[in-house]
Amino acid sequence: MAVDGGTGLLGRGLARRLAGRIVLDRIDVAIPGGAVTALVGPNGAGKSTLLRLLAGIDRPDGGQTTLDGVHVGGLGARERARRIAHMPQVAPVHWPLVGRDVVALGRLPHGASLDRLSADDEHAVACAIARTDTASLAGRRVDTLSAGETARLMLARALATGADALLADEPVASLDPARQIEALALLRSEAGRGVAVAVVLHDLALAGRFADHVVVLTAGRVAASGAARDVLMPATLEAVYGVRFVLLDIDGVPVPVAVGR
Amino acid sequence: MSGVSSSRLLVVLATFVALGLVASVLIGPAGFAFGQALTDVAAGRESTNAIVLLEIRLPRALLAVIVGAALGMTGAAMQGLLRNPLAEPGVTGIAACAAFGAVVAFYFGLSGRLAVGLPLAGIAGAACGAVALVAITGRDASVATLILVGAALNALAGAATALVLGLSPNPYAFYEIGLWLMGGFTDRGLDHVALAAPCVLAGGIALWMARRGLDALALGEETARGLGEDPTRTGWLVVAGGALAVGGAVAVAGVVGFVGLMAPHAVRPFVRHRPGASLLPSAFAGAILALLADIAVRVLPSGRELPLGVMTALIGAPVLIRIAWQARRSGSATWL
Numbered sequence: 001m002a003v004d005g006g007t008g009l010l011g012r013g014l015a016r017r018l019a020g021r022i023v024l025d026r027i028d029v030a031i032p033g034g035a036v037t038a039l040v041g042p043n044g045a046g047k048s049t050l051l052r053l054l055a056g057i058d059r060p061d062g063g064q065t066t067l068d069g070v071h072v073g074g075l076g077a078r079e080r081a082r083r084i085a086h087m088p089q090v091a092p093v094h095w096p097l098v099g100r101d102v103v104a105l106g107r108l109p110h111g112a113s114l115d116r117l118s119a120d121d122e123h124a125v126a127c128a129i130a131r132t133d134t135a136s137l138a139g140r141r142v143d144t145l146s147a148g149e150t151a152r153l154m155l156a157r158a159l160a161t162g163a164d165a166l167l168a169d170e171p172v173a174s175l176d177p178a179r180q181i182e183a184l185a186l187l188r189s190e191a192g193r194g195v196a197v198a199v200v201l202h203d204l205a206l207a208g209r210f211a212d213h214v215v216v217l218t219a220g221r222v223a224a225s226g227a228a229r230d231v232l233m234p235a236t237l238e239a240v241y242g243v244r245f246v247l248l249d250i251d252g253v254p255v256p257v258a259v260g261r
Numbered sequence: 262m263s264g265v266s267s268s269r270l271l272v273v274l275a276t277f278v279a280l281g282l283v284a285s286v287l288i289g290p291a292g293f294a295f296g297q298a299l300t301d302v303a304a305g306r307e308s309t310n311a312i313v314l315l316e317i318r319l320p321r322a323l324l325a326v327i328v329g330a331a332l333g334m335t336g337a338a339m340q341g342l343l344r345n346p347l348a349e350p351g352v353t354g355i356a357a358c359a360a361f362g363a364v365v366a367f368y369f370g371l372s373g374r375l376a377v378g379l380p381l382a383g384i385a386g387a388a389c390g391a392v393a394l395v396a397i398t399g400r401d402a403s404v405a406t407l408i409l410v411g412a413a414l415n416a417l418a419g420a421a422t423a424l425v426l427g428l429s430p431n432p433y434a435f436y437e438i439g440l441w442l443m444g445g446f447t448d449r450g451l452d453h454v455a456l457a458a459p460c461v462l463a464g465g466i467a468l469w470m471a472r473r474g475l476d477a478l479a480l481g482e483e484t485a486r487g488l489g490e491d492p493t494r495t496g497w498l499v500v501a502g503g504a505l506a507v508g509g510a511v512a513v514a515g516v517v518g519f520v521g522l523m524a525p526h527a528v529r530p531f532v533r534h535r536p537g538a539s540l541l542p543s544a545f546a547g548a549i550l551a552l553l554a555d556i557a558v559r560v561l562p563s564g565r566e567l568p569l570g571v572m573t574a575l576i577g578a579p580v581l582i583r584i585a586w587q588a589r590r591s592g593s594a595t596w597l
Contacts, residue, residue: 081489
């Protein structure tokens, strides 16, 4: 496998130990540009850790990540943040900022500060707000918003960066079904513009419907990866999750459903 | 959207600083003709009016601006770093550590031999306090942790200061330094201004460089790193900048409490609670508060002038209680 082949994020032999425990065991993973890759797997499988290594936020204990063939660890922090947007699973908002300021934080990697946004920054913020349908939240203090509304602002914040890769850790966990579909459709449209999108999901039905590729992680290893249709098979999922699955087919979309022991 | 434009807010605050500065020069017990003093100074005449202006009133007013700005801006930066509305040089014990450093310099005669020894010792003390605070509390301290560590640092620095004073062979030193510890701008000269100003300016620049990192920290450390802002670098900028500014300020003015708590609290609603955008307005607001408090101790009909720190505590402690009360009711101190 050539490291410099293809666009997008490529992790090779990524390893991570935390407090003596192996969280990621030298795994290879590809997040190709122009596609949505879903990361699925049981709690504690190492999905969030993998996303942080791919984003260059944490340094791996082994292996390396490349973006379009360029070693991510060699990029300066700000350039790395400009090219790879990362949306953590939990992002507290420590001050009662208004929604628009939260979105504008996505422009910090471009050298903006909240009291000094260039015309480009303003434009990117306005676009991100429009695309996430958060105009009604832009002037409201975040301490008055619901978890789902805050999550949509966080997605807008990540979009505002305009990065080449977008890594989202459970971005739809607190959204209602309609907003979940909207958010994932938005990530799909980002992929349509050539962005390498990775998204951690627990809802396998959403993974089947919106992801081009699925990577199944378990205990720090890749249990399966490939086209969504090939990976989301009951046999694979049962081995990983330890519960029985049935596979529905709804309008040609594979929908795995966990049905119990 | 709430809030006013940053530049307009700064112009308004700067106007108030200028007004306060003029009022501080004009108000005082000594009979004093301001116009005559200006003409005498311009003509180089050493009249009583000129001496009152240059050696009493002006240093006092300028020190209030410099020290108030240092405390206000450091308070805003510390609150942004620790994401805690109670973080402040006084409450956290950093000012007390700076005072201990300055007292040591007094005691060993360091300040007599070398003028910059005093601010340097203050900065060293403040730096030790700031590093200890951030190391013990971590970067997103709960209110309880912060208050406990602050109480411990305050007690430790206070005890160490009392110990040094107790060892002093000069009985008057105890009284003199005790009074100085309560803070004030009286009996300071332009040489004190010249000592404090560079420290406060250097500290202010370091704090200003942290503004983007403080904005990013509003969404937690993981997001800050994802945005390309290293929280460790932000932390060091705030610790170093705060130590320089507070160390320099305390070394010449003693411990003027609560300005660093009140100033950011007052400006935050006007800057939409953005941590970076609250830095400069907090510096201006701190200067205004210090000027007003210093004018108040002069006009109050007390037998002898109250120490400035007593006045700021009288105003500031109720503000602290109010913030703590709100935090208790909302179950969290992060939303204020």
